[in-house]
Amino acid sequence: MSYELNQLYDSVITGDNKTSHAITEQALAEGIDPMKLVNDHMMPAMDEVGRRFEMNEYYVPELLLSARAMKASMALIRPLMIQFDMEPIGRVVAGTVKGDLHDIGKNLVAAMLEGGGFEVFDLGTDVAPEQFVEAVREHNADIVALSALLTTTMPSMKLTIDAFTAAGIRDQVKVFVGGAPVNQEFADEIGADAYRDNAVSAVAHAKQCMGVST
Amino acid sequence: MTYAGNLIGQRYDDYCRDHRILVEGNLAMVERYGIDLLSCCCQPFSEAADCGAELEYYDNQPPSCRNHLLKEPADLLTLKRPDPHGGGLMTERIKAIELYKKTAGDTIPIQGWVEGPMAQASDLRGINEIMLETVTNPEFALDLMDWVTEMEIEFAQAQIAAGANLIGIGDAAASLVNPTYYADEVAPREKKIVDAIHDAGARVRLHICGSIQGKYEAIKNLGVDLLDIDYLQTVAEVREGTGSTQCLSGNIDPVRGIKDSTPRQIRADFAKAHEEAGENFILAAGCEVPPETPEENVVAMFDYARSAS
Known part of the structure; x- marks a missing residue:
């Protein structure tokens, strides 16, 4: 060697x-x-x-x-x-929600999740609810990480969660939300499972969700 | 910006593309709330669009650029500097200033706007690419920021010639690089723009979205007339870092502290920020006032400002 x-x-x-x-x-x-x-x-x-x-x-x-x-x-x-x-620790589908092309925050979270042992399927930006639904099904995701930078695109997070419910897969995934305008109250309001304000704590919480000690 | 567009019932994409709508929105803000500034800031991609980048527009939010103009670093060699009077979005900004001047005369300061070197480099190349290239291809990153600096100086001068009293420099991406890179490479280029604006007879406002912790000394040395701070630091911390004579504006959290807050809490938060800042302070949100903000919250901001001044 x-x-x-x-x-x-x-x-x-x-x-x-x-x-x-x-x-x-x-x-x-x-x-x-x-x-x-x-x-x-x-x-x-x-x-x-x-x-x-x-x-x-x-x-x-x-x-x-x-x-x-x-x-x-x-x-x-x-x-x-x-x-x-x-098996990876878990599978994560990540993306910036419909109408929003900002991706630096989502990229940091995706990178840190991958570094934390997760398999990450990054759908990119401006991702429609139906694309998230399809990706969750295709990759059998454990977690969906939704990002938004604009207050005007935050409603797309709720539309995405609603799409999971309509597709009958809401209980299969934990939905994480994040981005500068997002907060815990908003996460609660739209029925997300978790809000984190930085990539490191998002990874720690994702591991907790998968039953991995941090 | 978006709030002003909403106030006159206009779609934000029209507000960004038609100077007459932008002017109407800001004059309506003056009439409704007594605001002391006429701003031309509407979205960050005007210069990139005039360089040839294709923008995507939305009804109620700023446009975005999905495909950045510089696909490869070598593309910089053939990038043509846009003419601020060439009929594009930069010209719309200049026309807005001219219309403000015609409508309001010298009664209210007129604020033009340019992007800073790091932000505009990101707009042309892509934020992920340019962040990596500050390390992996540093010569290119510096060449691009130099190119941008010259373009922004010309654009600022054109806006001042049209009647702008103040030029805002938005260098959002500057918060993402480490303090050493900022001090050594970004700040000197920002300083060139600042000096050119001063030489042309206008004042300078600097806004860097995000955290500026660790960058206070370099920012202080820029000599900007107004440092507009985001909500991630306390006003007290920025005041300590930049000194008592630096005029500051900010910095209430736009979502939690303005949009989702209450008039009573807004007045309390502004009072706290004001106390921490002392003299040389302008009350403002930490970044944009979100378009969905209840009117009573906006009124509360102005009420506090009037009662405290």
Whole structure:
């Protein structure tokens, strides 16, 4: 072995996607359990990235770089997880709701969820309720993460939840809502299961929902 | 912005595209509430649209740009700087200023608007792309911000020539980068715009959406006449960071503190912010007043301002 596995941890923290990809590739070629890479190195690295973000040591560029490094590794690991029936902590469908094209907040949450061991299906922006319904069914999602930046698009969150109810899948998923204008009262009002005001606490709560201790 | 459009019963997409509607909305705000400013700010993509970006319009919210103009960094090499008088959305803003001047004369200050270097770079390239490129392709990020800075200076000068007394600089994305990058790379470019506006005889308002914690010293050194703060910091913290002579405006949470609040609570929140700020303070929401805000809450804002001034 010409590398140390803790370099994987370091490469995610520093956002070095080439190194994270190379180490993962080599480790898998040597038969190292892919879940060991995820659980012992990549998830702790993203936990540390989240801590630094919360402490204002990392900002958006650094977080996006770390997420990119982690994704470079996960691109190699995910096919093996599927091949050997290894389950992620949970499956999340994420998107910015209909009428809203702002995506930086949603991207940060999706990146941190992926770093936390979730499989994330990012539907992008301006996502219609029926697209969320279809994605939940297709991916058998445990959680749906809805984002909005504008007060004018917040009603789309309720329309999406209503669409889940109409489709008979409301009880199958936990609905998380977030974004600058969203708050707990609004979440309660529209019948969402959770509101969180930052990506790190969203991941912690998502893990709780999946019965994983944080 | 959106509140003014609602007040005159106009769709917001029309408000953004037709200077006559924007002017009518803001004059109605003056008549109804006695507001002390005529603003041209309506949406952040005017310059990007005139560069060639395609916008998507909505009935009741600002437009968005789904496909950013600079698909690749190399596209910057062929990007043509728009003429502020070329008949696009930048021209609409200039026409709004001219109409304000014709209608209100010199009785109420007129505020023009430009995007800051980080925000406009994001509008042209995409927020996710430019954030990554501040690290992975720093030369491009700086080249783009330089290009933007020159465009915004020209646009600001055109608005001042049309009659603007004050130019707002909106640099929303500047809150997303770390304080060192902001101080070393973003603030010097903002400063160039600030200095050019001052040289042209107008004053400067700076608004950065989001948290500006850790950036106070760099912001203080910009020499802006008015620092408009979002709701994520207390006024006391910003006052301490920027000094007693910096004029501040803000910063009540637009949703929880204005739209969903009560007149009594709004007066209490403004009193607290006012006390923390002391002198050199203008009462305002932490960002936009949401269009769904009950009128009694808007009235409460102005009541407090009048009673306290």
